[in-house]
Amino acid sequence: MSKKAVILVSGGLDSTTVLSMALAQGYDCYTLSFDYGQRHRSELDSAQRVSDSAAVVEHKVVKLDLGTIGGSALTDAAIDVPEHETTGIPVTYVPARNTVFLSIALGWAEVLGANDIFLGVNAVDYSGYPDCRPDYISAFESMANLATKAGVEGQRLRIHAPLMTMTKADIVEAGLALGVDYSQTVSCYQASQEGLACGKCDSCRLRSQGFIEAGVKDPTRYQNKA
Amino acid sequence: MSKKAVILVSGGLDSTTVLSMALAQGYDCYTLSFDYGQRHRSELDSAQRVSDSAAVVEHKVVKLDLGTIGGSALTDAAIDVPEHETTGIPVTYVPARNTVFLSIALGWAEVLGANDIFLGVNAVDYSGYPDCRPDYISAFESMANLATKAGVEGQRLRIHAPLMTMTKADIVEAGLALGVDYSQTVSCYQASQEGLACGKCDSCRLRSQGFIEAGVKDPTRYQNKA
Numbered sequence: 001m002s003k004k005a006v007i008l009v010s011g012g013l014d015s016t017t018v019l020s021m022a023l024a025q026g027y028d029c030y031t032l033s034f035d036y037g038q039r040h041r042s043e044l045d046s047a048q049r050v051s052d053s054a055a056v057v058e059h060k061v062v063k064l065d066l067g068t069i070g071g072s073a074l075t076d077a078a079i080d081v082p083e084h085e086t087t088g089i090p091v092t093y094v095p096a097r098n099t100v101f102l103s104i105a106l107g108w109a110e111v112l113g114a115n116d117i118f119l120g121v122n123a124v125d126y127s128g129y130p131d132c133r134p135d136y137i138s139a140f141e142s143m144a145n146l147a148t149k150a151g152v153e154g155q156r157l158r159i160h161a162p163l164m165t166m167t168k169a170d171i172v173e174a175g176l177a178l179g180v181d182y183s184q185t186v187s188c189y190q191a192s193q194e195g196l197a198c199g200k201c202d203s204c205r206l207r208s209q210g211f212i213e214a215g216v217k218d219p220t221r222y223q224n225k226a
Numbered sequence: 227m228s229k230k231a232v233i234l235v236s237g238g239l240d241s242t243t244v245l246s247m248a249l250a251q252g253y254d255c256y257t258l259s260f261d262y263g264q265r266h267r268s269e270l271d272s273a274q275r276v277s278d279s280a281a282v283v284e285h286k287v288v289k290l291d292l293g294t295i296g297g298s299a300l301t302d303a304a305i306d307v308p309e310h311e312t313t314g315i316p317v318t319y320v321p322a323r324n325t326v327f328l329s330i331a332l333g334w335a336e337v338l339g340a341n342d343i344f345l346g347v348n349a350v351d352y353s354g355y356p357d358c359r360p361d362y363i364s365a366f367e368s369m370a371n372l373a374t375k376a377g378v379e380g381q382r383l384r385i386h387a388p389l390m391t392m393t394k395a396d397i398v399e400a401g402l403a404l405g406v407d408y409s410q411t412v413s414c415y416q417a418s419q420e421g422l423a424c425g426k427c428d429s430c431r432l433r434s435q436g437f438i439e440a441g442v443k444d445p446t447r448y449q450n451k452a
Contacts, residue, residue: 060294060295061294062290062291062292062294062295063289063290063291063294064288064289064290064291065288065289065290066288066330066333068286068287068288068289069286069288069330069333069334069337070337071333071336071337093375094333095332095333095334095336095337095374095375096329096330096332096333096336096373096374097333098373099329099332099333099369099370099373100326100329100330100333102329103322103325103326103328103329104292104295104322104326106321106322106325107292107295107297107320107321107322107323107325107326108295108321110297110321110322111295111296111297111321130372130373130374130375131372131373131374133372135372136369136372136373139365139368139369139372139373140369140373142365142368142369143325143362143365143366143368143369144325146356146357146359146361146362146365147322147324147325147356147357147362147365147366148321148322148356148357149319149321149356151356
Protein backbone atom coordinates (compact mmCIF):
# COMPACT_ATOMS: atom_id res chain seq x y z
CA MET A 1 0.00 0.00 0.00
CA SER A 2 1.33 3.42 -0.89
CA LYS A 3 1.79 5.98 1.81
CA LYS A 4 1.75 9.67 1.05
CA ALA A 5 3.76 12.39 2.74
CA VAL A 6 3.90 16.15 2.37
CA ILE A 7 7.45 17.51 2.54
CA LEU A 8 8.18 21.19 3.13
CA VAL A 9 11.00 22.08 0.74
CA SER A 10 12.89 25.33 0.46
CA GLY A 11 15.50 24.05 -1.96
CA GLY A 12 18.10 24.34 0.79
CA LEU A 13 20.45 21.77 2.27
CA ASP A 14 18.24 20.71 5.19
CA SER A 15 14.90 20.22 3.47
CA THR A 16 16.54 18.48 0.50
CA THR A 17 18.11 16.00 2.90
CA VAL A 18 14.72 15.47 4.58
CA LEU A 19 13.15 14.78 1.19
CA SER A 20 15.78 12.13 0.46
CA MET A 21 15.03 10.54 3.86
CA ALA A 22 11.29 10.44 3.23
CA LEU A 23 11.87 8.87 -0.20
CA ALA A 24 14.22 6.30 1.34
CA GLN A 25 11.45 5.40 3.81
CA GLY A 26 9.18 4.56 0.89
CA TYR A 27 6.84 7.54 0.99
CA ASP A 28 5.14 8.91 -2.09
CA CYS A 29 6.37 12.47 -1.71
CA TYR A 30 4.39 15.66 -2.34
CA THR A 31 6.65 18.69 -1.97
CA LEU A 32 5.40 22.10 -0.88
CA SER A 33 7.13 25.46 -1.20
CA PHE A 34 6.04 29.00 -0.50
CA ASP A 35 6.29 32.15 -2.50
CA TYR A 36 6.00 34.29 0.64
CA GLY A 37 7.74 37.51 -0.31
CA GLN A 38 11.19 36.20 0.62
CA ARG A 39 14.32 37.99 -0.56
CA HIS A 40 15.92 34.80 -1.71
CA ARG A 41 13.45 33.98 -4.45
CA SER A 42 15.92 31.75 -6.23
CA GLU A 43 15.05 29.21 -3.53
CA LEU A 44 11.86 28.57 -5.51
CA ASP A 45 13.89 27.55 -8.57
CA SER A 46 16.01 25.38 -6.34
CA ALA A 47 12.92 23.77 -4.73
CA GLN A 48 11.60 23.00 -8.22
CA ARG A 49 14.93 21.56 -9.37
CA VAL A 50 15.28 19.40 -6.27
CA SER A 51 11.67 18.16 -6.58
CA ASP A 52 12.16 17.33 -10.26
CA SER A 53 15.33 15.35 -9.73
CA ALA A 54 13.87 13.47 -6.77
CA ALA A 55 10.89 12.37 -8.89
CA VAL A 56 8.28 13.51 -6.39
CA VAL A 57 4.63 12.90 -7.23
CA GLU A 58 3.80 16.60 -7.23
CA HIS A 59 5.39 19.91 -6.26
CA LYS A 60 3.17 22.84 -5.34
CA VAL A 61 4.09 26.45 -4.67
CA VAL A 62 1.57 28.34 -2.53
CA LYS A 63 1.57 32.12 -2.78
CA LEU A 64 1.29 33.85 0.53
CA ASP A 65 2.24 37.44 1.19
CA LEU A 66 3.94 37.33 4.60
CA GLY A 67 5.51 40.70 3.78
CA THR A 68 2.09 42.18 4.64
CA ILE A 69 2.68 41.54 8.32
CA GLY A 70 6.40 42.41 8.16
CA GLY A 71 8.77 41.95 11.07
CA SER A 72 11.61 40.05 9.40
CA ALA A 73 14.74 40.80 7.42
CA LEU A 74 13.70 38.03 5.03
CA THR A 75 10.46 39.69 3.94
CA ASP A 76 11.14 43.36 4.67
CA ALA A 77 13.65 45.09 2.40
CA ALA A 78 14.09 47.80 5.08
CA ILE A 79 15.77 45.33 7.47
CA ASP A 80 19.28 44.19 6.46
CA VAL A 81 20.35 40.55 6.60
CA PRO A 82 23.24 40.46 9.11
CA GLU A 83 26.62 39.37 7.76
CA HIS A 84 28.17 38.58 11.13
CA GLU A 85 27.18 36.40 14.07
CA THR A 86 24.38 37.68 16.32
CA THR A 87 22.95 36.47 19.63
CA GLY A 88 19.33 35.82 20.64
CA ILE A 89 16.50 35.53 18.15
CA PRO A 90 17.90 36.79 14.83
CA VAL A 91 16.22 39.42 12.60
CA THR A 92 16.01 36.76 9.89
CA TYR A 93 13.39 34.98 12.04
CA VAL A 94 10.04 35.24 10.22
CA PRO A 95 7.25 35.47 12.82
CA ALA A 96 5.32 32.22 13.04
CA ARG A 97 6.75 31.01 9.72
CA ASN A 98 7.00 27.33 10.55
CA THR A 99 3.51 27.43 12.06
CA VAL A 100 2.09 29.01 8.91
CA PHE A 101 3.96 26.62 6.60
CA LEU A 102 3.00 23.55 8.63
CA SER A 103 -0.63 24.70 8.71
CA ILE A 104 -0.81 24.89 4.93
CA ALA A 105 1.00 21.53 4.69
CA LEU A 106 -1.67 20.21 7.05
CA GLY A 107 -4.41 21.46 4.72
CA TRP A 108 -2.77 19.80 1.71
CA ALA A 109 -2.20 16.58 3.66
CA GLU A 110 -5.89 16.57 4.47
CA VAL A 111 -6.82 17.00 0.79
CA LEU A 112 -4.38 14.24 -0.26
CA GLY A 113 -5.28 11.84 2.55
CA ALA A 114 -1.67 11.93 3.77
CA ASN A 115 -0.93 11.30 7.44
CA ASP A 116 2.72 12.34 7.40
CA ILE A 117 4.38 15.74 7.11
CA PHE A 118 8.16 16.17 7.01
CA LEU A 119 10.16 19.32 7.63
CA GLY A 120 13.81 20.17 8.07
CA VAL A 121 13.84 22.06 11.36
CA ASN A 122 16.90 21.69 13.49
CA ALA A 123 17.35 22.63 17.14
CA VAL A 124 21.13 22.52 17.04
CA ASP A 125 21.89 25.18 14.45
CA TYR A 126 18.77 27.28 14.88
CA SER A 127 18.53 27.44 18.65
CA GLY A 128 17.54 31.11 18.32
CA TYR A 129 14.28 30.25 16.51
CA PRO A 130 11.46 29.33 18.92
CA ASP A 131 9.66 27.28 16.28
CA CYS A 132 12.64 24.94 15.72
CA ARG A 133 12.40 23.09 19.05
CA PRO A 134 11.11 19.57 19.79
CA ASP A 135 8.43 20.85 22.23
CA TYR A 136 7.04 23.09 19.55
CA ILE A 137 6.85 20.29 16.94
CA SER A 138 5.15 18.02 19.41
CA ALA A 139 2.59 20.73 20.34
CA PHE A 140 1.91 21.36 16.66
CA GLU A 141 1.28 17.65 16.13
CA SER A 142 -1.21 17.53 19.03
CA MET A 143 -3.04 20.55 17.67
CA ALA A 144 -3.04 19.11 14.13
CA ASN A 145 -4.72 15.94 15.32
CA LEU A 146 -7.61 18.02 16.69
CA ALA A 147 -7.78 20.31 13.67
CA THR A 148 -8.60 17.93 10.88
CA LYS A 149 -11.15 15.47 9.57
CA ALA A 150 -8.52 12.71 9.77
CA GLY A 151 -7.90 13.45 13.45
CA VAL A 152 -11.63 13.46 14.15
CA GLU A 153 -11.98 10.14 12.35
CA GLY A 154 -9.25 8.55 14.48
CA GLN A 155 -6.27 8.63 12.14
CA ARG A 156 -2.99 9.83 13.53
CA LEU A 157 -1.17 12.61 11.77
CA ARG A 158 2.57 12.72 12.39
CA ILE A 159 4.99 15.62 12.03
CA HIS A 160 8.47 14.29 11.23
CA ALA A 161 11.50 16.46 11.98
CA PRO A 162 14.29 13.95 11.39
CA LEU A 163 17.10 16.56 11.53
CA MET A 164 16.07 17.90 14.93
CA THR A 165 19.10 16.79 16.89
CA MET A 166 21.64 16.41 14.06
CA THR A 167 24.62 18.70 13.50
CA LYS A 168 25.09 20.23 10.04
CA ALA A 169 27.94 17.76 9.44
CA ASP A 170 25.63 14.83 10.38
CA ILE A 171 23.05 16.15 7.94
CA VAL A 172 25.55 16.47 5.10
CA GLU A 173 26.83 12.94 5.73
CA ALA A 174 23.31 11.49 5.86
CA GLY A 175 22.34 13.26 2.64
CA LEU A 176 25.48 12.18 0.78
CA ALA A 177 24.84 8.58 1.83
CA LEU A 178 21.38 8.90 0.25
CA GLY A 179 22.81 10.37 -2.95
CA VAL A 180 21.81 14.03 -2.47
CA ASP A 181 23.52 16.39 -4.93
CA TYR A 182 24.06 19.48 -2.76
CA SER A 183 25.26 21.55 -5.70
CA GLN A 184 21.57 21.78 -6.66
CA THR A 185 20.58 23.29 -3.32
CA VAL A 186 20.64 26.94 -2.22
CA SER A 187 20.63 27.87 1.48
CA CYS A 188 21.66 31.54 1.34
CA TYR A 189 19.26 34.14 2.81
CA GLN A 190 20.20 36.59 0.08
CA ALA A 191 21.15 34.43 -2.88
CA SER A 192 21.37 36.10 -6.28
CA GLN A 193 18.72 35.48 -8.90
CA GLU A 194 21.01 32.81 -10.37
CA GLY A 195 21.17 31.07 -6.99
CA LEU A 196 24.70 32.19 -6.10
CA ALA A 197 25.29 32.31 -2.34
CA CYS A 198 26.62 35.36 -0.45
CA GLY A 199 28.86 33.27 1.79
CA LYS A 200 28.34 35.72 4.67
CA CYS A 201 24.85 35.29 6.19
CA ASP A 202 24.06 32.92 9.08
CA SER A 203 22.69 30.32 6.75
CA CYS A 204 25.77 30.37 4.50
CA ARG A 205 28.12 30.17 7.49
CA LEU A 206 26.32 27.19 9.03
CA ARG A 207 26.22 25.39 5.71
CA SER A 208 29.86 25.96 4.88
CA GLN A 209 30.88 24.80 8.36
CA GLY A 210 28.85 21.63 7.82
CA PHE A 211 30.86 20.66 4.75
CA ILE A 212 34.13 21.45 6.53
CA GLU A 213 33.18 19.35 9.58
CA ALA A 214 31.95 16.50 7.39
CA GLY A 215 35.31 16.63 5.60
CA VAL A 216 33.80 16.98 2.14
CA LYS A 217 34.28 19.55 -0.59
CA ASP A 218 31.75 22.39 -0.45
CA PRO A 219 29.82 22.27 -3.77
CA THR A 220 28.08 25.62 -3.12
CA ARG A 221 28.21 28.19 -5.92
CA TYR A 222 29.25 31.48 -4.32
CA GLN A 223 29.13 35.07 -5.56
CA ASN A 224 32.49 36.84 -5.95
CA LYS A 225 34.43 33.65 -6.48
CA ALA A 226 36.56 32.91 -9.50
CA MET B 227 -1.87 50.98 29.42
CA SER B 228 -3.13 50.06 26.00
CA LYS B 229 -3.55 46.43 25.12
CA LYS B 230 -3.48 45.24 21.53
CA ALA B 231 -5.47 42.42 20.03
CA VAL B 232 -5.58 40.86 16.58
CA ILE B 233 -9.13 40.03 15.47
CA LEU B 234 -9.85 37.68 12.57
CA VAL B 235 -12.65 39.31 10.58
CA SER B 236 -14.52 37.91 7.61
CA GLY B 237 -17.13 40.66 7.49
CA GLY B 238 -19.75 38.14 8.59
CA LEU B 239 -22.10 38.15 11.54
CA ASP B 240 -19.93 36.15 13.93
CA SER B 241 -16.57 37.87 13.54
CA THR B 242 -18.20 41.32 13.55
CA THR B 243 -19.79 40.48 16.88
CA VAL B 244 -16.43 39.30 18.20
CA LEU B 245 -14.83 42.57 17.11
CA SER B 246 -17.47 44.53 19.03
CA MET B 247 -16.76 42.38 22.10
CA ALA B 248 -13.00 42.98 21.90
CA LEU B 249 -13.57 46.73 21.55
CA ALA B 250 -15.95 46.68 24.52
CA GLN B 251 -13.20 44.98 26.54
CA GLY B 252 -10.92 47.93 25.83
CA TYR B 253 -8.55 46.35 23.33
CA ASP B 254 -6.85 48.34 20.60
CA CYS B 255 -8.05 46.22 17.70
CA TYR B 256 -6.06 45.17 14.64
CA THR B 257 -8.30 43.33 12.19
CA LEU B 258 -7.04 40.68 9.80
CA SER B 259 -8.76 39.28 6.71
CA PHE B 260 -7.64 36.90 4.00
CA ASP B 261 -7.88 37.05 0.26
CA TYR B 262 -7.60 33.27 -0.01
CA GLY B 263 -9.31 32.50 -3.26
CA GLN B 264 -12.78 32.34 -1.71
CA ARG B 265 -15.89 32.47 -3.87
CA HIS B 266 -17.51 35.07 -1.68
CA ARG B 267 -15.02 37.84 -2.33
CA SER B 268 -17.48 40.50 -1.32
CA GLU B 269 -16.64 39.44 2.25
CA LEU B 270 -13.45 41.47 1.83
CA ASP B 271 -15.48 44.63 1.17
CA SER B 272 -17.61 43.79 4.15
CA ALA B 273 -14.55 43.20 6.36
CA GLN B 274 -13.20 46.59 5.31
CA ARG B 275 -16.54 48.31 5.96
CA VAL B 276 -16.91 46.71 9.37
CA SER B 277 -13.32 47.60 10.31
CA ASP B 278 -13.79 51.20 9.20
CA SER B 279 -16.97 51.75 11.15
CA ALA B 280 -15.53 50.12 14.27
CA ALA B 281 -12.54 52.48 14.17
CA VAL B 282 -9.94 49.76 14.46
CA VAL B 283 -6.27 50.79 14.59
CA GLU B 284 -5.43 48.93 11.39
CA HIS B 285 -7.00 46.45 8.99
CA LYS B 286 -4.79 44.18 6.94
CA VAL B 287 -5.70 41.80 4.14
CA VAL B 288 -3.19 38.99 3.59
CA LYS B 289 -3.17 37.31 0.19
CA LEU B 290 -2.89 33.57 0.36
CA ASP B 291 -3.84 31.22 -2.42
CA LEU B 292 -5.57 28.32 -0.63
CA GLY B 293 -7.11 27.35 -3.97
CA THR B 294 -3.68 25.84 -4.80
CA ILE B 295 -4.31 22.98 -2.39
CA GLY B 296 -8.02 22.69 -3.26
CA GLY B 297 -10.41 20.43 -1.42
CA SER B 298 -13.23 22.84 -0.64
CA ALA B 299 -16.36 24.16 -2.32
CA LEU B 300 -15.33 27.62 -1.09
CA THR B 301 -12.06 27.71 -3.06
CA ASP B 302 -12.71 25.25 -5.87
CA ALA B 303 -15.19 26.34 -8.54
CA ALA B 304 -15.63 22.68 -9.54
CA ILE B 305 -17.34 21.85 -6.21
CA ASP B 306 -20.84 23.30 -5.74
CA VAL B 307 -21.94 25.01 -2.54
CA PRO B 308 -24.84 22.87 -1.24
CA GLU B 309 -28.20 24.62 -0.99
CA HIS B 310 -29.81 22.09 1.36
CA GLU B 311 -28.85 20.63 4.74
CA THR B 312 -26.07 18.05 4.78
CA THR B 313 -24.65 15.81 7.51
CA GLY B 314 -21.04 15.24 8.60
CA ILE B 315 -18.19 17.53 7.62
CA PRO B 316 -19.57 19.78 4.85
CA VAL B 317 -17.87 20.38 1.47
CA THR B 318 -17.64 24.05 2.43
CA TYR B 319 -15.06 23.09 5.05
CA VAL B 320 -11.69 24.52 3.95
CA PRO B 321 -8.91 22.14 5.06
CA ALA B 322 -6.99 23.60 8.01
CA ARG B 323 -8.40 27.07 7.38
CA ASN B 324 -8.68 28.18 10.98
CA THR B 325 -5.20 26.82 11.67
CA VAL B 326 -3.76 28.75 8.73
CA PHE B 327 -5.61 31.95 9.63
CA LEU B 328 -4.69 31.72 13.32
CA SER B 329 -1.06 31.07 12.38
CA ILE B 330 -0.84 34.24 10.34
CA ALA B 331 -2.66 36.13 13.10
CA LEU B 332 -0.02 34.76 15.45
CA GLY B 333 2.73 36.13 13.22
CA TRP B 334 1.11 39.57 13.13
CA ALA B 335 0.51 39.50 16.89
CA GLU B 336 4.20 38.81 17.33
CA VAL B 337 5.15 41.76 15.12
CA LEU B 338 2.70 44.06 16.98
CA GLY B 339 3.58 42.83 20.46
CA ALA B 340 -0.05 41.74 20.97
CA ASN B 341 -0.81 38.87 23.35
CA ASP B 342 -4.46 38.40 22.40
CA ILE B 343 -6.10 36.95 19.30
CA PHE B 344 -9.86 36.83 18.86
CA LEU B 345 -11.87 34.74 16.41
CA GLY B 346 -15.51 33.93 15.89
CA VAL B 347 -15.56 30.14 15.89
CA ASN B 348 -18.63 28.48 17.26
CA ALA B 349 -19.08 24.86 18.26
CA VAL B 350 -22.88 25.00 18.30
CA ASP B 351 -23.62 25.90 14.69
CA TYR B 352 -20.47 24.46 13.11
CA SER B 353 -20.24 21.13 14.86
CA GLY B 354 -19.24 19.57 11.52
CA TYR B 355 -15.98 21.57 11.40
CA PRO B 356 -13.17 19.94 13.41
CA ASP B 357 -11.38 23.26 13.89
CA CYS B 358 -14.35 24.92 15.59
CA ARG B 359 -14.15 22.99 18.86
CA PRO B 360 -12.88 24.09 22.30
CA ASP B 361 -10.22 21.33 22.44
CA TYR B 362 -8.81 22.53 19.16
CA ILE B 363 -8.60 26.17 20.27
CA SER B 364 -6.92 25.18 23.48
CA ALA B 365 -4.37 23.00 21.62
CA PHE B 366 -3.64 25.88 19.23
CA GLU B 367 -3.04 28.18 22.20
CA SER B 368 -0.57 25.73 23.76
CA MET B 369 1.30 25.37 20.48
CA ALA B 370 1.31 29.17 19.95
CA ASN B 371 2.96 29.72 23.30
CA LEU B 372 5.84 27.49 22.21
CA ALA B 373 6.05 28.95 18.70
CA THR B 374 6.88 32.56 19.36
CA LYS B 375 9.42 34.91 20.85
CA ALA B 376 6.78 36.12 23.32
CA GLY B 377 6.12 32.58 24.51
CA VAL B 378 9.85 31.94 24.88
CA GLU B 379 10.20 35.16 26.86
CA GLY B 380 7.46 34.12 29.29
CA GLN B 381 4.51 36.13 28.03
CA ARG B 382 1.21 34.33 27.69
CA LEU B 383 -0.60 34.47 24.38
CA ARG B 384 -4.33 33.89 24.57
CA ILE B 385 -6.74 32.76 21.86
CA HIS B 386 -10.22 34.12 22.59
CA ALA B 387 -13.24 32.39 21.07
CA PRO B 388 -16.05 34.17 22.93
CA LEU B 389 -18.85 32.75 20.73
CA MET B 390 -17.81 29.13 21.26
CA THR B 391 -20.88 28.00 23.19
CA MET B 392 -23.40 30.64 22.07
CA THR B 393 -26.36 29.97 19.79
CA LYS B 394 -26.80 32.20 16.74
CA ALA B 395 -29.66 33.96 18.55
CA ASP B 396 -27.38 34.62 21.57
CA ILE B 397 -24.77 36.07 19.23
CA VAL B 398 -27.27 38.38 17.51
CA GLU B 399 -28.56 39.59 20.87
CA ALA B 400 -25.05 40.19 22.23
CA GLY B 401 -24.06 42.10 19.09
CA LEU B 402 -27.18 44.25 19.05
CA ALA B 403 -26.57 45.13 22.71
CA LEU B 404 -23.09 46.33 21.66
CA GLY B 405 -24.50 48.37 18.76
CA VAL B 406 -23.48 46.13 15.85
CA ASP B 407 -25.18 47.08 12.58
CA TYR B 408 -25.71 43.66 10.99
CA SER B 409 -26.88 45.17 7.70
CA GLN B 410 -23.17 45.87 7.05
CA THR B 411 -22.21 42.22 7.43
CA VAL B 412 -22.26 39.45 4.82
CA SER B 413 -22.26 35.79 5.87
CA CYS B 414 -23.25 34.07 2.61
CA TYR B 415 -20.86 31.50 1.11
CA GLN B 416 -21.75 32.62 -2.38
CA ALA B 417 -22.72 36.27 -2.00
CA SER B 418 -22.90 38.37 -5.15
CA GLN B 419 -20.24 40.95 -5.91
CA GLU B 420 -22.53 43.57 -4.34
CA GLY B 421 -22.72 41.50 -1.15
CA LEU B 422 -26.25 40.18 -1.69
CA ALA B 423 -26.85 36.86 0.07
CA CYS B 424 -28.18 33.71 -1.63
CA GLY B 425 -30.46 32.82 1.29
CA LYS B 426 -29.91 29.11 0.62
CA CYS B 427 -26.46 28.00 1.77
CA ASP B 428 -25.69 26.69 5.27
CA SER B 429 -24.32 30.00 6.38
CA CYS B 430 -27.40 31.94 5.18
CA ARG B 431 -29.75 29.44 6.83
CA LEU B 432 -27.98 29.61 10.19
CA ARG B 433 -27.87 33.39 10.09
CA SER B 434 -31.51 33.80 9.16
CA GLN B 435 -32.55 31.37 11.89
CA GLY B 436 -30.55 33.44 14.39
CA PHE B 437 -32.54 36.58 13.67
CA ILE B 438 -35.82 34.64 13.85
CA GLU B 439 -34.91 33.07 17.20
CA ALA B 440 -33.66 36.38 18.58
CA GLY B 441 -37.03 37.86 17.55
CA VAL B 442 -35.48 40.68 15.53
CA LYS B 443 -35.95 41.78 11.94
CA ASP B 444 -33.38 40.21 9.57
CA PRO B 445 -31.44 43.15 8.02
CA THR B 446 -29.68 40.92 5.46
CA ARG B 447 -29.79 42.04 1.84
CA TYR B 448 -30.82 39.01 -0.20
CA GLN B 449 -30.67 38.29 -3.93
CA ASN B 450 -34.02 37.74 -5.68
CA LYS B 451 -35.97 39.76 -3.14
CA ALA B 452 -38.10 42.77 -4.01
